[in-house]
Amino acid sequence: MATHYTTQGFVFKKKDRADADRIFSVFTNDFGRIEIFAKSIRAIASKLKGGIEVFCVSDIEFIQGKNHKTLTSALLTEKFSNMVTVPEKMEVFAKVACLLDDFIKEQETDQNVYNLVINFFKTLNACLLPTSGYRLMYYYFFWNFASIMGYKPELFKCAHCSLGLDSANLYFSNKEGGIICKSCFLKLGNAKEINADVVKILRLFLKNDWQTMLKLKIQSASYKLLQEISDNYGNYLSGILA
Ligand SMILES: [Zn+2]
Known part of the structure; x- marks a missing residue:
């Protein structure tokens, strides 16, 4: 049987x-x-x-x-029936579903990923936000997901030389897995200049400080940077993990 x-x-x-x-x-x-x-x-x-x-x-x-x-x-x-009625929630859902589809291989179990996914959809289903808030939610998911998958970015010291960061000279490097300082950037290249706002947001994401994050007013230039480094890091990881 x-x-x-x-x-x-x-x-x-x-x-x-x-x-x-x-x-x-x-x-x-x-x-x-x-x-x-x-x-x-x-x-x-x-x-x-x-x-x-x-x-x-x-x-x-x-x-x-x-x-x-x-x-x-x-x-x-x-x-999660509230999702269907809000197009922005559906958009976030579709992007998260794509991430799961790309990154989760068959029969790999991870309780932390499961909890992240379920809690994220519970929050997304229940919350009511301005459009920009939903877009941030996707990135919140992305960075927490990447961290649980073993690719937590270094946000507090240079990911290459370990020296302290200067808030006026910040560069995100996929390969180094986090922020690098100016002298490492000049040496290594291949990183995207970002600003202190983006670093602050990434830190809040990884602290799971949802309430503070929702109150943030993010400038559109910073949002664009966040979008760019997140999407690039996602592509980089899918190259590694594929
Ligand atoms: Zn450095």
Whole structure:
């Protein structure tokens, strides 16, 4: 008899297949990322229907076959329904789902990543922010995610020579994994000049100081820098981890 496995997971992607079948990408507590085959779930009479959906946390049961995991039962435990009604939240969701898709390999389990993901979506679902706040939320997720994955940036001393930083001369280096000083920048090159505001924001992100962060007024030039170094660091990491 086939073994049944049970777990809880956050559903971040779905793909329709022929014959009313569907494949869900689920980020689970016990098995890391799994792809799970839901037979005939789009059929009207499917008993699985309503138990699993994108943006939701579900308790799922599956059997491990030779080629894939087949969903046998699903119970929806948390639906982040406020996300669907706010386009900016959906945008953040889509970007986070892309990150998970790119960075989380199948069956790698990490309780810290799971907790970060679930807590992040709970906060995102419940909060009401100006548009710029949602965009910052994505970067908050990104830097905490990168840190948990082992790529926490050095923000308090030069990532190359370990000397103290001068707030007027700050450069972010992907390769060094953090901020470098001017003399290291002149020596190594290959880093992006940033400013003290961006460093402050990155420190708040990694301190999980959400309340202070939401009160921040970020200048558009600093936001652009944050966007640039975050996206570059993301591309750099996906090159390493791919
Ligand atoms: Zn240095």
